[in-house]
Amino acid sequence: MAETKKAKKKPESVWTRPARAKREQPSLGREQIVDAALELLDAEGLDGLSMRRLGTRLNSGATSVYWHVTNKDELLELALDRVMGEVRVPAPDGGGWRDAVAGYARSLRTMIHRHPWTVPLFGVQPMIGPNATRVLEEVIVAFDGAGLTGMDLENAMSLIADYVIGAAGSEASWQNTRDAATGEDWLETLAPYLAEIADRHPRLTAHIRDVWARETADVLEQRFDYGLSCVLAGIEAHRPR
Structure with missing residues (x-):
């Protein structure tokens, strides 16, 4: 018997769903819903957001919420695009494309x-909301002068x-889960353990003691700037000549 081929699910997005007639719209607006969702997300992360909790926070029935979004995925699309509105991309004037792209990278990190x-x-859905598309258009403009088009431009972007998502995500995780403990705090806690492993790993323990004795914020800034400069230099080196 021939195996039945499973039908491929058509991708969906809140941005491509046809708008409903305004006469049907409840008093609760989309902006209010996204505002409340952001409050939950910023306070408790992804696990803190549910359609039930959102309805409770809004003092509204599920009908009003589901009129605007059919599920949590659509709500997250709206929330992500909202915060992308905070990202700024400098125009590539004066300093050239590298300064403009670096400005974008730092704004995205913030x-x-x-x-x-x-x-x-990031990467779960195409970035097609109004704020995200504004940012991406400006990033393409920021790369003016680099001589990149097509897949070369796509790869550079x-x-x-x-790089930014990986670096900033790691930094945020460290800062949010360590209760603002400094490197020196950790050195004090780890001192007996470092002494125990020093004979087996002398280079590593010396490195930890050197780096973690510095101000944590300064280390993170230097690390990010170093990585960003390496990425930009790599793009420069691979530009078509």
Whole structure:
């Protein structure tokens, strides 16, 4: 018997769903719903958001919420696009494309630090909301002068985004789960353990003692700037000549 081929599910997005007639719209607006969702997400992360909790927070029945979004995935699309509105991309004037792209990278990083719940959402859905498309259009313009088109441009844009999302996500996780403990705090806690492993791993323990004795914020800034400069240099080196 021939195996039945499973039908491929058509991708869906809140941005492509046809708008409903205004006369049917409840008093509760989409902006209010996204505002409440962001409050939950910023306070408790992705696990803190549910349609039930959102309805309770809004003092509204599920009907009003589901009029605007059919499920949590659509709600997250709206929330992600809302915070993408915080990202700024400098025009490539004066300093050239590298300064403009670096400005975008730092702005994206700042947004992720404010909203670390965004990290797992990047790449789940195409970024096609109004704020995201504005940012992506400006990033393409920021790369003017680099001489990149087609897949070369796509690869460069993806490389910048992947670096920032990875670095900022890791930084946010560290800062949010360590209760603002400094490197020196950790050195004090780890001192007996480092002494125990020093004979087996002398280079590592010396490195930890050196780096963690520094101000944590300064280490994170230097690390991010170093990585970003390496990424930009790599893009420069691979530009078509």
